[in-house]
Amino acid sequence: MAKELWKGNEALAEAAIRAGAEAYFGYPITPQTELLEYMSRRMPELGRVFLQAESEIGAINMVYGAACAGVRVLSSSSSPGISLMQEGLSYIAASEVPAVLVNIMRGGPGLGNIQPSQGDYFQMVKSSGHGDYHAIVLAPSTLQEAVDLMQITFELAFKYRHIVTLIGDGTLGQMMEPVEMPPFKEWPEERPAWALTGAKDRPPNRISSLYLGAERLEALNLRLQRKLDEIRQNEVRYETMMTDDAEYLIVAFGTVGRIAQSAVRKARAAGLKVGLFRPITLCPYPEQQLEALSRQVKGILVTEMNAGQMLEDVRRISRERVPVQFVGRMGGMIPLPDDMLPALHKLIETVEHPQSSPAAVLA
Secondary structure, three states, X not given: OOOEEEEHHHHHHHHHHHHOOOEEEEOOOOOOHHHHHHHHHHHHHXXXXXXXXXXXXXXXXXXXXXXXXOOOEEEXXXXXXXXXXXXXXXXXXXXXXXXXXXXXXXXXXXXXXXXXXXXXXXXXXXXXXXOOOOOEEEOOOOHHHHHHHHHHHHHHHHHHOOEEEEEEEHHHHHOEEEEOOOOOOOOOOOOOOOOOXXXXXXXXXXXXXXXXXXXXXXXXXXXXXXXHHHHHHHOOOEEEEOOOOOOEEEEOOHHHHHHHHHHHHHHHHOOOOEEEEEEOEEEXXXXXXXXXXXXXXXXXXXXXXXXXXXXXXXXXHHOXXXXXXXXXXXXXOOOOHHHHHHHHHHHHHHHHOOOOOXXXXXX
């Protein structure tokens, strides 16, 4: 199929539709509003459900209801809106129903601004709500990758009866790039056996997140942990660049992971053996792969569009057996190769001359 020029948010919306989305509930918030606007036109054209809720809280609870009926349902929002959805996401996780969420991150904390950010790493990766669970978190770096990853979101959600989130920053949502759209995916018409579809010819199904007894709630949590272990075994995704002979490693995700490719090329042109590790699944994180690379290289530079959130995981996974340093930008500022290369040289200086140990660089 030929590539077409798409805007990020609209490409994500069309990709979700072609992946099989039957219902969308959401509330406008910049910089993801174009996704909702596109859904408002396209879903009714196809005889599917679109509803703009009165708030993000209303939207995520509509998602919850549709998910309980076995519907392929999604919502989208941006950072403050995702915060409002947290309670509903936790209910969805405890009820073990499938749902898909897109978060186009903006600057924060607080109301912040509408510029791009990666400041929701903690919010999305560590829980996506209260309690002992994690959502599956996918972090594309290009529009084509975002469209391709969207094709598997409902498959993953239904396979594990779990929440799948796709996160990008405002740059991804607002940029325009050539994209090859996939064909429409075909799904079976019948609903899953667990879904609430009426019970004339069978015992009724019951779905709830309320477990008053401690033993019953512990049993649910143990089941969720077994599910997360299975996800860790089967769903890790990552990309490497020039790591075979790398002596130094840049670790970055999403848009910053894409920008870091230029920094790696410039470093290589200068004779430095630098490679890139880009996690595509932030949860489950590709821990074994990064841990192996941390045994190979002399130092690691983490770069993010925040104050150093993934940095904590990289330090934990590498066990700081080599120096791990950081360069980041915040408030809608984007780390560029001109930020990364000086930080990389400082990292190399730390390794080659341990007596001078520069602190993390926060531009």
